[in-house]
Amino acid sequence: MKCAVCRGPAVIDLRRHNANFCADHFLKFCRDQVVRAIDEHDMIEPGERVLVAVSGGKDSLALWDILLELGYDAEGMTIELGIGDYSAASTDAAVAFAERRGRTLGRIDLRRDYDYDIPTAAAVTRRVPCSSCGLSKRHLIDRAALDGGYDVVATGHNLDDEAAVLFGNVLHWHTDYLGRQRPVLAERIGARGAGAGTRVFPRKVKPLVRLNERETAAYCVLRRIDYVVEECPMAEGNRHLRYKEALNAVEAASPGAKQAFYFGFLARAVDRFAPGADGADDDLRACARCGSPTTGDVCAFCRLIDQVGGHDPVPVELVRPRRGSRRRRAPTKRPSGQAATGARNSAGSAT
Amino acid sequence: MKCAVCRGPAVIDLRRHNANFCADHFLKFCRDQVVRAIDEHDMIEPGERVLVAVSGGKDSLALWDILLELGYDAEGMTIELGIGDYSAASTDAAVAFAERRGRTLGRIDLRRDYDYDIPTAAAVTRRVPCSSCGLSKRHLIDRAALDGGYDVVATGHNLDDEAAVLFGNVLHWHTDYLGRQRPVLAERIGARGAGAGTRVFPRKVKPLVRLNERETAAYCVLRRIDYVVEECPMAEGNRHLRYKEALNAVEAASPGAKQAFYFGFLARAVDRFAPGADGADDDLRACARCGSPTTGDVCAFCRLIDQVGGHDPVPVELVRPRRGSRRRRAPTKRPSGQAATGARNSAGSAT
Numbered sequence: 001m002k003c004a005v006c007r008g009p010a011v012i013d014l015r016r017h018n019a020n021f022c023a024d025h026f027l028k029f030c031r032d033q034v035v036r037a038i039d040e041h042d043m044i045e046p047g048e049r050v051l052v053a054v055s056g057g058k059d060s061l062a063l064w065d066i067l068l069e070l071g072y073d074a075e076g077m078t079i080e081l082g083i084g085d086y087s088a089a090s091t092d093a094a095v096a097f098a099e100r101r102g103r104t105l106g107r108i109d110l111r112r113d114y115d116y117d118i119p120t121a122a123a124v125t126r127r128v129p130c131s132s133c134g135l136s137k138r139h140l141i142d143r144a145a146l147d148g149g150y151d152v153v154a155t156g157h158n159l160d161d162e163a164a165v166l167f168g169n170v171l172h173w174h175t176d177y178l179g180r181q182r183p184v185l186a187e188r189i190g191a192r193g194a195g196a197g198t199r200v201f202p203r204k205v206k207p208l209v210r211l212n213e214r215e216t217a218a219y220c221v222l223r224r225i226d227y228v229v230e231e232c233p234m235a236e237g238n239r240h241l242r243y244k245e246a247l248n249a250v251e252a253a254s255p256g257a258k259q260a261f262y263f264g265f266l267a268r269a270v271d272r273f274a275p276g277a278d279g280a281d282d283d284l285r286a287c288a289r290c291g292s293p294t295t296g297d298v299c300a301f302c303r304l305i306d307q308v309g310g311h312d313p314v315p316v317e318l319v320r321p322r323r324g325s326r327r328r329r330a331p332t333k334r335p336s337g338q339a340a341t342g343a344r345n346s347a348g349s350a351t
Numbered sequence: 352m353k354c355a356v357c358r359g360p361a362v363i364d365l366r367r368h369n370a371n372f373c374a375d376h377f378l379k380f381c382r383d384q385v386v387r388a389i390d391e392h393d394m395i396e397p398g399e400r401v402l403v404a405v406s407g408g409k410d411s412l413a414l415w416d417i418l419l420e421l422g423y424d425a426e427g428m429t430i431e432l433g434i435g436d437y438s439a440a441s442t443d444a445a446v447a448f449a450e451r452r453g454r455t456l457g458r459i460d461l462r463r464d465y466d467y468d469i470p471t472a473a474a475v476t477r478r479v480p481c482s483s484c485g486l487s488k489r490h491l492i493d494r495a496a497l498d499g500g501y502d503v504v505a506t507g508h509n510l511d512d513e514a515a516v517l518f519g520n521v522l523h524w525h526t527d528y529l530g531r532q533r534p535v536l537a538e539r540i541g542a543r544g545a546g547a548g549t550r551v552f553p554r555k556v557k558p559l560v561r562l563n564e565r566e567t568a569a570y571c572v573l574r575r576i577d578y579v580v581e582e583c584p585m586a587e588g589n590r591h592l593r594y595k596e597a598l599n600a601v602e603a604a605s606p607g608a609k610q611a612f613y614f615g616f617l618a619r620a621v622d623r624f625a626p627g628a629d630g631a632d633d634d635l636r637a638c639a640r641c642g643s644p645t646t647g648d649v650c651a652f653c654r655l656i657d658q659v660g661g662h663d664p665v666p667v668e669l670v671r672p673r674r675g676s677r678r679r680r681a682p683t684k685r686p687s688g689q690a691a692t693g694a695r696n697s698a699g700s701a702t
Contacts (some may be wrong), residue, residue, distance in 0.1 A: 132566050170521050170612070171601065171608060171611070171612045172587050172611060172612075172615060173612070173615035173618070173619045173620050174617055175619050175620065181387075237372035239604075239605070241599070242601060242605075243598070245600065246597040246598070246600050247597070249593070249596065249597050249598050249600070250522065250593060250594070253590075254590070257522060260522070260523060261521070261522045261523075261524070264523060265524055267524070268526050269524050269526065272623040272624065273623065337472045338670050
């Protein structure tokens, strides 16, 4: 097995590209794919300040590393989710990378700063954990980017992620989601009321859409970046993973199928689902509580805090998804003013 | 397990409908689903003459049986494909059903009537067998319907088929196929040249789109209809079956996923892929050879006959798909006028 570039011994074979690479040329391949994604989709302009959403997994650390290698001014932001050992290890990996590269890593701890965590939120809302987790991360990263004056938020979504989300969206024909599933979401300017004329959402970009998760993992290994290998224990058995498995079966028989699926969608279909040009931004107003843009009076994040903040922590083990039983008994909220008994609850709510 | 209708002992559970049925109410359920499909999509008007494309498998025989039970004037048409024992058994099943119901079954034998068969066509064209098979069946059934004065052609495509085709079409974003993937294809009237003002394509309908293949099989078993159980030996390992497997994995975890996928597409997406209203029919002209509508000078069927007619038959066993080897050596054509040596070649070409 020889490197397609230098004919030296190859360390990885990429079936969908019908090519093998040595370590150096594989790392170059990864950087080139990111450069191409950034260029083709106008993700980041030279000199812009980038906030990388860092989980501590292979994708976000590879992304941060590549952006730094490419010379971007990229700082990190991580959210401590309170998912037991998994979250602790994730934060450790993110902190270690930031220290090694001498870069700033912003940190929010859901329990310390907002008096909840993801297992407790899942138990109280009786919804899949990924629901409150995604909502929390989006809200807090967007807010941090706006407050910190960053031009753009970069997330580590890779080709496998995007293809699986796309598969889920076409399985249900969520036409609104399909119309927005692009590797770049433009920033949005408030149209009226509080926030009018100012940025209410930062631009958000996915520079890893041309790399799959095997490739980002190999990138980290070759770059000696320690990342959390385990999947989130709360995501086990979720739909997104099932969609990945279904697509993996197709990809195994037809290498390149996922790439054709995702980029074919961008080339020939996404525009057909675009919302009307009448500007849905007009419906956005400032959240009465936190000022974030929302279509209602109070944003979804503040409503989540109202519902789940101040509950005693529920251990991960009690919330793990069990097939066939989606409903669980919700924990009771402790009376206002009473101290939390859970060890992870070290501070009051920030809201 | 009790019947959802009469509370008698149930013989089948339908997870996606969250219901069990006894034999009588399951048969009624199947008929009701066909009635609903016909009504919702304006497939067949009372009194119209229907030509059912009959393979001898569970779907086409269930379809023919249900249409007869519902009082439609439905006759059958079968194409003998020359796929060894499989084709022989298929024809036997179709003939037996027609005799039992005292109905007309038209028969075309590719080798007898056109001097080729599907294994030979696959070997000569070096393409997957399903390619020449689908082309041949579509052409000959359409032609038979027009020549026989039938109002509509009914095919046995079920929900699993349509969902798998849809999955393949979105995986590749074949936007033209997506725009035409409906349970009814309207008849088309020639716009100019030979055939102008007359029907050049019959209306084609898929009344089984609300039933899956487990249901059509159960229908046949309960109605004591003998059908060919084996899958076509030449389809083994083809993409369509892989797409079915991938969707089956999703369906197993989320009963109803396929139905939501297919009917969600019809409700919210297919119109977005519709061809412009400028009428692609204008591009259709009569095939210089057979008079069938085509966008070129000679239709795809006549070109297939030119290429594959008159070759010595290639046994199925030599053409079976082998993973990883798509190319095979094409057999040589016998000189014009020389008799075929193959046992199945009992007549000269019809074209």
